[in-house]
Amino acid sequence: MALILIMEDLMKFNFIKVVATMASFMLAATASADIKVGFIGSLSSDTGLSTLRGAEIAIDELNASGGVLGHQIKLVTADTRQDVTEGVKAYEYLAETEEVDFIISGSIDDVSLGWLPRMQEYQIPTLDTWTSYIGIIDMLVEDYDSMKPYFMNIASDEALATLYIDFGKDVLVDQMGWKSTVILQEDTAFGGAIHGLISQAMAPVAGIEVVETIVYDVATVDFAPLYSRAVASGADFIYLISSVNSQVVSSQYVKLQVPLGMTGVNVAPMGQDYWADTGGMGGGMSTLTPIPAVGMKLDPASQAFVDTYQAKYTSRPIVPHFNGFNAYHGLKQAMAAAEEAGGFNNTTWVTAMEKQDLILELDGELWLRYGWWGNDEIEPRTGRKYPHNLRFDITEPFDDGAPSMVVIQWYEDGTNAVVYPDKYANGKFTLPSWVKK
Amino acid sequence: MLEIIIQGVLLSGLYALIAVGFTLIFSVGRVLNLAYGAYIMVAGYIYFYFSQLLGLPPIAGLLLAGILGACMGLLKYNLIVKPLKADHIAVEISTLILAVVLQSAVILCFGNSAKILLPIIPGVIHIGNATVTYNVLVATIASWLILIGLYLFIKRTHVGRAMMAVSMDTKGASISGVDIDKINMITWGISGFLGAIAGVFFASYTQLSPTMWVAPLIIAIAIVIVGGIGSIIGTLVVAHIIGFMEIISVALISPQLRGVFTMLLIILVLVIRPKGLFGREEL
Amino acid sequence: MMDFLEIDKLSAFYGKAKALHEVSLTVKQGEIIAIIGANGAGKSTFLDSIMGLTKTEGDIRLEGQSLIGRSTPQIVESGVGYAPERFNLFPYMSVYDNLLVGAFTARTDIEKNIKVVENLFPRLKERRNQETHTQSGGERQMVSLGRALMSSPRLLIVDEPTIGLAPKICIEIASVLKRLRDEFNTTIVITEQNANFAMTLAERLYVLESGSIKIQGSVEELKNDPQLTEAYFGH
Numbered sequence: 037m038a039l040i041l042i043m044e045d046l047m048k049f050n051f052i053k054v055v056a057t058m059a060s061f062m063l064a065a066t067a068s069a070d071i072k073v074g075f076i077g078s079l080s081s082d083t084g085l086s087t088l089r090g091a092e093i094a095i096d097e098l099n100a101s102g103g104v105l106g107h108q109i110k111l112v113t114a115d116t117r118q119d120v121t122e123g124v125k126a127y128e129y130l131a132e133t134e135e136v137d138f139i140i141s142g143s144i145d146d147v148s149l150g151w152l153p154r155m156q157e158y159q160i161p162t163l164d165t166w167t168s169y170i171g172i173i174d175m176l177v178e179d180y181d182s183m184k185p186y187f188m189n190i191a192s193d194e195a196l197a198t199l200y201i202d203f204g205k206d207v208l209v210d211q212m213g214w215k216s217t218v219i220l221q222e223d224t225a226f227g228g229a230i231h232g233l234i235s236q237a238m239a240p241v242a243g244i245e246v247v248e249t250i251v252y253d254v255a256t257v258d259f260a261p262l263y264s265r266a267v268a269s270g271a272d273f274i275y276l277i278s279s280v281n282s283q284v285v286s287s288q289y290v291k292l293q294v295p296l297g298m299t300g301v302n303v304a305p306m307g308q309d310y311w312a313d314t315g316g317m318g319g320g321m322s323t324l325t326p327i328p329a330v331g332m333k334l335d336p337a338s339q340a341f342v343d344t345y346q347a348k349y350t351s352r353p354i355v356p357h358f359n360g361f362n363a364y365h366g367l368k369q370a371m372a373a374a375e376e377a378g379g380f381n382n383t384t385w386v387t388a389m390e391k392q393d394l395i396l397e398l399d400g401e402l403w404l405r406y407g408w409w410g411n412d413e414i415e416p417r418t419g420r421k422y423p424h425n426l427r428f429d430i431t432e433p434f435d436d437g438a439p440s441m442v443v444i445q446w447y448e449d450g451t452n453a454v455v456y457p458d459k460y461a462n463g464k465f466t467l468p469s470w471v472k473k
Numbered sequence: 474m475l476e477i478i479i480q481g482v483l484l485s486g487l488y489a490l491i492a493v494g495f496t497l498i499f500s501v502g503r504v505l506n507l508a509y510g511a512y513i514m515v516a517g518y519i520y521f522y523f524s525q526l527l528g529l530p531p532i533a534g535l536l537l538a539g540i541l542g543a544c545m546g547l548l549k550y551n552l553i554v555k556p557l558k559a560d561h562i563a564v565e566i567s568t569l570i571l572a573v574v575l576q577s578a579v580i581l582c583f584g585n586s587a588k589i590l591l592p593i594i595p596g597v598i599h600i601g602n603a604t605v606t607y608n609v610l611v612a613t614i615a616s617w618l619i620l621i622g623l624y625l626f627i628k629r630t631h632v633g634r635a636m637m638a639v640s641m642d643t644k645g646a647s648i649s650g651v652d653i654d655k656i657n658m659i660t661w662g663i664s665g666f667l668g669a670i671a672g673v674f675f676a677s678y679t680q681l682s683p684t685m686w687v688a689p690l691i692i693a694i695a696i697v698i699v700g701g702i703g704s705i706i707g708t709l710v711v712a713h714i715i716g717f718m719e720i721i722s723v724a725l726i727s728p729q730l731r732g733v734f735t736m737l738l739i740i741l742v743l744v745i746r747p748k749g750l751f752g753r754e755e756l
Numbered sequence: 757m758m759d760f761l762e763i764d765k766l767s768a769f770y771g772k773a774k775a776l777h778e779v780s781l782t783v784k785q786g787e788i789i790a791i792i793g794a795n796g797a798g799k800s801t802f803l804d805s806i807m808g809l810t811k812t813e814g815d816i817r818l819e820g821q822s823l824i825g826r827s828t829p830q831i832v833e834s835g836v837g838y839a840p841e842r843f844n845l846f847p848y849m850s851v852y853d854n855l856l857v858g859a860f861t862a863r864t865d866i867e868k869n870i871k872v873v874e875n876l877f878p879r880l881k882e883r884r885n886q887e888t889h890t891q892s893g894g895e896r897q898m899v900s901l902g903r904a905l906m907s908s909p910r911l912l913i914v915d916e917p918t919i920g921l922a923p924k925i926c927i928e929i930a931s932v933l934k935r936l937r938d939e940f941n942t943t944i945v946i947t948e949q950n951a952n953f954a955m956t957l958a959e960r961l962y963v964l965e966s967g968s969i970k971i972q973g974s975v976e977e978l979k980n981d982p983q984l985t986e987a988y989f990g991h
Contacts, residue, residue, distance in 0.1 A: 080585045223729045252728040255688050257679045261480050261723040264603055284680045287589040292604045293597045314589040315525065352584060631860055638846045638857045645844030648807055650832035650861035650907055703848065753848055 070110040071103070071374075073367070074130035076123065076151070077142030077166075079115040082307050082353040087142025087165045088113065090356055090363030093344050097368075104371040105379065112136060116143055120150035127151035131158040137380045138162070140367055142359055145169045156182045159382050161389070163187045163370055165362035168326065170194040176423045180411065184424070185382045187389060189366045189406060190326055190359065191428035191440035197233050198418055199430045199440050200324050203456045204242035207443070207465050208273070208299070216245040218271035220262060220285070220300075222278050223251050230277045230301045247271045254280040259288040267296055276300030276321075283310070287317035293470040299323070299443075306330065308355035311450050319448030320468030322455065324441050326358045328404065331444045331452035333462055335396040335403045338365075362426075365394055365406045390424070405429075405437040434459050476603030477717075477724050483605065485716025486613035487674055489620055489709050491689045492696035494667030500640040500703040501660040504554055505565050509668055510690030511572040516542045516669030517676030517685070518579055521590055531593045535673055542669020543662040550661035555654075572686055579683045587682035590673075612674040619670060623663075624705050636660055640703055641753075695735050699742045701752020711750060714738070758820050760785035760943050761911060766814035768798075768805045768967075775801045777968045778814065783911075788937055788944040790954035792984075793964035799947035800841055802964065803913050806945075807831055807838050818911060833861040837909030841916050841947075843900040847889035851880055854888055854899050858906030865908050872940075873902040876932050894925035901932070912936065914946045918953055930957050951984065 075091055078084035095109045103109055112134045114126030123143060130136045131154065139155075139162040141148060148167040152175070155162050162185055164172075170192045176183045208214050219234060221227040235246050248269040252262055266274050274296050278285050282304030289298055302323040304310050308330045310318055328338060341364050345356055353360075369392040376391075377384035393407035409415065409422040417430050429437035434457070443456040445465060453463025491513065498506045516538040524534030549571065557563045592608035599605075627633035638646040639656045647653055675689055692715070700711035718734045742749060759782040768776035776798050783789050793799045805812050808828045816823045823831050832838075846854050855873060859866045874881040877898040883891070888899055897917065904912060917933070918926040934957065936942040948954040954961060955975050963971040963984065971983060978984050 080580075082586065250728055252723075253731045256723075256728070256731060257675070257688065258480070258484050258719075260483075260604060260609075261476070261720050262728055264476050264480070265724055265728075281587060281680065281682070283587050283589050287680070291592055291597070291606050291608065294604065295599075309586065312588075313586060315591040317589055317591070352586065631856070631863060634849070634853055634857050635860055637849060637853075641846040641848060642844045644809070644840070645846060646857065647809070647828040648832065648838045648840065648844065649858045649903060650829045651857065652827065652829045 071105065071107045071138075071371075072134060072136040073109055073111050074134055074136035074139045075111060075113040075142070076126050076130060076139055077116055078118045078144075079113060081118060082309065082357060083144065083166055083359065084116070084118075084142045086353055086357040086360035087140060087363040089345060089349055090165070090341070090360035091140045091367050093341060093348065094364045094367040094371075098371055104374055109371070116147050118144055118147065120146055123147035123150045124154060127154045127158075131160055136160065138370055138374070140165065140363055140370075142166050142363065148172065152186070155186055159185050161185045161187075161370065161380050161382060161385055163189060163363075163366050165189060165359040165366060168193045168196065173422055173425045176425075177421050180423065184386045187366070187370075187408070187424045189362045189426045192422060192425050194418055194420065195415070195422075195428050195430055195440035196324070196326065197237060199457070200233070200443075201238045201241050203324070203443050204238040204244060207456055209242050209244060211465065212273070212297070214244065214272040214297070216247050216271045217273055217275045218247055218266045218269040219249040219275045219277065220266055221249060221251050221276075222254050222280060222285075224254060224280060226279045227251070227277045234275060234277070246275075252285075256284075259285055260292055263289065263292055263294045267294065271296070273297040273299065276302055279303040283313050283318075286310075286321050287314040289321070290314070290317040290319055290468070295471055297467045297471050299465075305444070305446055305452075307353050307357055308452075309352050310446065312354075316450060318446050319450070320446070320471075322443055322445035322465060324443055326440070327438055327442055327460075328358055328361045329442050329444050329454060330355060331463070332442060332454045332460060333398060333403075335398040337396050338404060361404075362406075365396075369394060369406060393427075402435055403438065407437070432457070432459070475601045477720055479600055479603045479605060480724075481713070481717040481720040483609050483613045484720060485713040486616040487609075487671070487678060488692055488696065488716045489712035490616035490667065490671040491675060492693045492700075492708050492712055493620060493623065493705060494664040494671065495690075495693035496697050496700070496702065496705070496708045497636075497660055497667070498664045499697055501636050502550075502554065502657050504561075505568070505694075506549075506664070507565055507568040507690065508549065508571040508575070509568075509664075509693055510686030510688075511575040512542055512545055512665055512668035513672035513675055513689045514579060514681075514683070514686040515545065515575055516672030517590065517681045518583055519669070520673040520676065521583075521588060521681055525591060535593075535670065538669045538673050539666045542672070543666040546661035546663075546665020546668070547658060549665075550658055554661070555657075572690075576683045576686065583681075583683075585683060587680045587685075589680050590677040593673075593677055608677055612677065615670070616674065619667065620705070620709065623667070627705065632656070632659060637703075691732075695739055697749070698739050699749060701749020703753050704751040707749070707751025758817075759783060760787070760819060761945070762815075762817040762820075763806075764815040764817070766802075766805060766812060766816060768801050768810045768812045770801075770810070775810075775967055776805060776812075777966075779964070779967075779969055780814075781962055781969065781972070783943055783945060785910075785943050786937060786941045787960070788933065788946070788958045789960045789962065790958035791945065791947045791962050791964050792949070792951050792954055793947070794949060797964045798967040799964055800915055801967070803838065803840070803915050803945070803947060806836065806913060829861065832907050832909075835908070835910040837904030837907050837912045839897070839900040839904045839912070839914045839917070841919065843896045845888045845896055845899055845903070848887055850885045850887055851891075851899055851902075852884045855880075855902050855906050858903030860907075862906065862908045866906070869906045869908060873905050876905075876935065877902060894921050894928075897921060897925070897929060901929070905936075909942065911943045911945070914944065916947050916949065918948070918950065926953060933957060955979070 075088050077087050095111050099108050114129050116123035116126050139160055141164045145167050168190045173192050221231050239246050276298055282302050299322040305321050305323050306325045373385055373388035374380055377388040396404040407427040409427050411423040427437045428440040430440055442454045442460050445455045446452045454460045455463050455465040495509045498504055519541050520534045520538040523529045523537050524531050553567050594607040594611050596607040597604050635651045635656050643653055696711045700707040715735050719731050722730050722734050761783040763781050765778040765780055767778055791799050804810050808831050880898055917929050960974050961978055962969050
């Protein structure tokens with residue numbers, strides 16, 4: 037998802053990862069002349085592993101039913117270690133050493149931006165499952181020819197933001213009656229970008245006054261004084277923006293029983309492992325998240341994917357993140373396109389890929405959709421074109437596609453649910469028990 | 474104002490506990506133990522393993538972490554510091570390598586993602602606008618008890634006095650009948666124990682993660698630079714200066730600048746009084 | 757007949773450099789001897805070697821027991837007290853704490869030894885709580901001697917007890933050393949640059965030059981020795 041930078045690897049020199057990467061390179065070198073799919077992403081983050089495993093399961097299933105174009109599919113991996121330079125090297129490795137036919141990416145935004153020029157150079161069909169930076173879609177608008185092997189099957193951040201503003205109006209203002217907020221924001225690029233979204237777009241449109249913004253250092257140990265200051269600001273609720281060490285700020289909210297409601301954009305609660313990671317000190321937290329989100333009901337095909345995933349993998353993430361679903365469905369679509377186009381030639385394959393459209397229904401309703409915007413089609417609400425971006429829907433009743441995001445909440449008993457928008461909601465936006473209404 | 478004092482006292486107590494084990498090694502053994510932060514991290518994970526995963530009572534987890542921390546200190550002294558004694562640079566580089574190795578070991582055993590420790594004692598009290606968790610309160614009281622105990626140990630026992638003696642003059646200590654090697658071992662053991670206890674408290678303040686060793690190491694180095702070597706009282710005072718500076722900058726100035734004032738203080742002290750506020754003159 | 761202290765062909769090395777060449781000497785119990793030599797003659801090296809602080813060849817026997825191979829703390833425990841030239845005190849500890857560290861190997865005798873030391877040096881009693889880095893040279897010498905006495909030594913070795921001290925203090929130190937021998941039968945080895953002072957205190961002298969013993973004999977014998985006069989009374 038755009039903007040979100042998880043900095044799990046503060047220390048770049050990590051022996052285990054080096055060994056793991058070398059081992060995977062050595063295994064890859066023994067590959068035969070099958071169809072080769074390259075994975076690019078971090079092999080030690082929940083994000084990267086979600087995409088990798090989604091791809092692995094899709095490949096297992098395809099190979100079991102005869103492969104693609106009469107060949108078995110072989111997966112090779114290249115670790116970006118969430119680092120731009122490593123990411124560029126990883127892409128070059130997949131292109132030159134492995135000569136892969138197709139690349140599936142679980143890269144974070146800046147890593148994708150790093151290897152994009154290589155993609156333009158090598159013209160290898162590439163699918164991004166996590167990065168949602170609108171700037172990449174704009175590159176497709178401006179320079180379709182060199183960008184056309186690139187697809188992004190997650191709603192871009194522009195669409196995410198638009199729907200999120202509705203949440204502010206419908207829930208925070210109309211339902212909760214909140215009029216003012218204090219923003220608690222980490223001092224990262226991500227924090228700054230989301231702060232812009234909240235203070236420039238959501239707050240004015242929804243009619244929320246931002247009384248104070250407290251920017252904190254991501255290495256902060258003790259949030260007690262920060263929460264004291266937030267409470268003292270007199271705002272109706274706290275708006276938290278956190279991507280690095282999100283568990284700390286979230287769990288201290290619970291440990292300190294901060295007497296003020298809190299919502300926000302918070303990366304850690306987007307994964308099912310959040311509860312274990314906070315030792316159960318994570319109740320009351322809510323956040324925007326791309327879909328399919330934790331706590332969200334799933335269509336049968338996606339649910340079957342999760343069941344297979346949990347039977348196959350015992351390590352974290354215990355449930356794949358949204359990009360795991362994107363990788364699973366997207367990789368199958370890419371192979372189907374290759375089947376139709378007779379290969380990965382980037383004119384015929386691209387045309388075939390553009391035609392892929394998977395509608396997943398739940399109880400007779402459209403639930404998820406893996407399709408694309410037409411190259412010249414204009415999305416009515418934002419007035420923009422989204423070539424090669426996932427076909428999302430940001431207006432009720434969400435009958436043309438799935439929403440670009442949902443808001444989820446974790447409750448004090450460790451359960452979670454979608455609380456917005458209504459069509460997808462299976463729980464209510466509530467305050468934790470220690471907050472006086 | 475009240476909340477600043479309360480939060481300042483709480484944070485400073487933890488900082489003092491973090492720094493004192495590091496000061497001890499620096500003063501007695503003259504080694505900048507850059508693996509000290511890694512002890513803190515490993516101890517946090519040991520506590521997590523015993524008390525959160527295996528379900529032992531918190532006090533047992535704390536003691537086990539302390540004992541294993543002391544063992545780590547002893548191992549490090551015997552396997553790395555003593556063989557490399559003559560070469561200070563080699564000792565320091567090897568301590569840094571050890572820290573990175575321990576980080577990798579933690580990733581191997583517990584994975585890369587951060588974990589939150591449950592409070593040792595759950596619950597909160599509200600004092601004015603300040604919320605204090607029992608967990609932090611207990612950690613602070615325990616820190617103070619440990620620091621007072623350490624102070625009395627050094628001032629009142631033969632071994633404690635011998636540690637101070639070694640820190641001031643090794644030849645003098647030796648001809649007084651003090652076995653320098655034994656005192657060094659004891660110091661590394663105590664330092665490992667203190668680091669481990671501090672690690673459990675620090676982790677219960679924040680989180681467990683394979684990179685968490687950096688922050689407490691920086692705190693410890695800052696306190697030693699500003700305080701100077703050789704003084705437990707100095708460590709305590711400077712821990713409070715740094716703790717309060719952080720709380721005040723977060724509460725009244727800008728939370729983003731949390732660590733900046735500490736760095737400025739370090740630079741100021743290095744320029745004006747290189748031996749530290751409470752440091753000894755070299756005689 | 758076995759002497760109290762027997763040093764047999766003792767050589768000492770700093771790295772590869774030989775600082776002491778096969779020095780042999782003996783000291784009887786209750787005797788005070790002085791090693792006389794100029795700066796750099798090897799006096800401090802010689803005393804450090806007795807304490808096991810240098811790399812040596814040869815033998816050192818205290819009451820027939822070899823000290824070779826023992827660590828410095830073990831040698832202290834065997835009954836050797838050392839007051840080194842630079843004192844090597846613990847500057848940020850009180851006089852009293854300095855003395856207590858000296859008692860590290862003789863913890864049961866602390867009360868008795870403190871009394872002895874404070875009786876010999878009443879000034880240390882007055883300055884009990886003063887940190888030694890604030891003290892004068894004479895006071896530090898007293899602390900250094902006091903600390904050595906805290907280990908209940910039977911052999912006391914003192915490196916240049918009077919260097920840099922006022923004459924009045926020198927006399928005080930000399931009288932204390934004499935009392936130690938007379939009242940406690942402590943055997944004493946001192947080094948000196950000042951042969952006059954050494955002769956007022958010691959019964960026998962050894963002259964050390966470039967790491968070797970050049971002259972030796974009783975005070976009576978050496979009083980009029982022209983070699984000694986030339987070299988050590990000349991100024």
